Amino acid sequence: MARTLQPELMDSASAADVALNLRDLSRINRWFGGNRALAKVLDPHLRRNPESLVLDVGAANGETLRWLSARYPRARFVALDQAERLLEMGSGPRVAADVFAWPVRAKSVDIVLCSLFLHHFTDGDIGRILANFEDAAREAVVAVDLHRHPLSRGFLPVTRFLAGWHPLTVHDGVISVDAAFTPSELRALAPRGRVRSHWPWFRLSLEIDVSRPR
Numbered sequence: 001m002a003r004t005l006q007p008e009l010m011d012s013a014s015a016a017d018v019a020l021n022l023r024d025l026s027r028i029n030r031w032f033g034g035n036r037a038l039a040k041v042l043d044p045h046l047r048r049n050p051e052s053l054v055l056d057v058g059a060a061n062g063e064t065l066r067w068l069s070a071r072y073p074r075a076r077f078v079a080l081d082q083a084e085r086l087l088e089m090g091s092g093p094r095v096a097a098d099v100f101a102w103p104v105r106a107k108s109v110d111i112v113l114c115s116l117f118l119h120h121f122t123d124g125d126i127g128r129i130l131a132n133f134e135d136a137a138r139e140a141v142v143a144v145d146l147h148r149h150p151l152s153r154g155f156l157p158v159t160r161f162l163a164g165w166h167p168l169t170v171h172d173g174v175i176s177v178d179a180a181f182t183p184s185e186l187r188a189l190a191p192r193g194r195v196r197s198h199w200p201w202f203r204l205s206l207e208i209d210v211s212r213p214r
Contacts, residue, residue, distance in 0.1 A: 003148060005122065005179045008172040015085070017168050022089070024169040025116070026063045032155075033201020035067055038115060038144045040198065041205045042068070045111060045140055050074040052110040055136065057081075057099060058117030062090025078109070099129050104136040112137045115144045118206075119179040126189050134210050141193075141208040146180035152202035153177040180204075 010021055029035045046052055052075050056065050059079035069077055069092075078093040087094045097103045104112075112133040118126050133141040146152060156165055156173040165173075186204055187195045193208040 001148075001178075003119075003179055003181065003185065005120070006175050008120075008175055009168050010172050013168055017166065018086070019089070020166040021168045021172070022061050022063065022086075024165050025060075027163075029064065029115075030067075033198055033203050034115065034144060035064070037198040037201060037203040037205050038064070038068075038113075038142075039071065041142050041144070041196075041207050042072075042111070042113070045142075046072045046075055049110060049139070051076065052139070053078070054111045054113055055080055055104065055109045057112060057114045057133070058120075059090070059094075060086040062087070062092065062094070064115050065090070065092065080104075099132060100125075102132040102136075104132070106135050107138045109136055110139045111142060112140075113142045116146065116176070118143055118145050119176055119181065123189060130190055130208070134208060137210045139209075139211050141206070141210060143206040145186075145204055145206075146177055147197060147202040147204045148177055148180040148182055149202055152180075155202075 010018060054075055055078050057080045059065060059081050062079045065077045065079055078095065079087060079090055080095045080097055081087050082098050084096045087096055121129060130141065153174060156170045160170050181204055183195050183197055183204060186206055190206055190208060193206045196205045198205060
């Protein structure tokens with residue numbers, strides 16, 4: 001089945017529901033591999049350059065950056081998101097901006113990072129977004145997203161009562177998997193990149209080395 005995009009409830013949900021949804025997403029990333037996949041790709045870069053400047057695009061409330069800051073205390077992190085109400089829930093350097101009105105200067109950060117972000121966009125838009133990311137980064141572009149698979153699609157509905165997921169999390173989670181990627185699809189969107197599957201977590205990572213000439 002091809003990837004399909006549908007509107008998510010989070011965009012129009014109340015602040016209270018959004019907070020509970022973000023709490024669930026944090027638990028999912030901690031318990032079910034999102035953070036592990038991210039660290040696996042970032043570790044070589046941040047061991048080589050511990051004081052890297054990392055821009056997290058689609059950072060929401062900055063929960064991922066809080067986890068990364070604890071793991072990499074010497075690195076510098078900046079959050080970027082279009083939704084100011086989500087950024088206001090976080091702390092540290094933050095920028096409210098649209099990825100299609102890209103405000104970041106060329107080669108001004110070491111790594112551009114995004115987690116559970118690319119699946120919100122069409123294939124054509126993803127090409128434009130990744131081009132902006134590559135222009136801004138000195139070293140690498142790193143993305144972690146969902147692997148579209150029947151098992152990942154069924155995970156949140158099946159575990160809803162056991163884990164106590166909020167209804168918004170279940171609804172938008174299924175939509176997100178439908179909009180996610182297979183490895184071959186992600187490779188086609190970023191031919192220069194390295195795509196890896198992270199099992200059993202149903203995560204895909206994309207790493208584009210921009211330190212080398214095209």
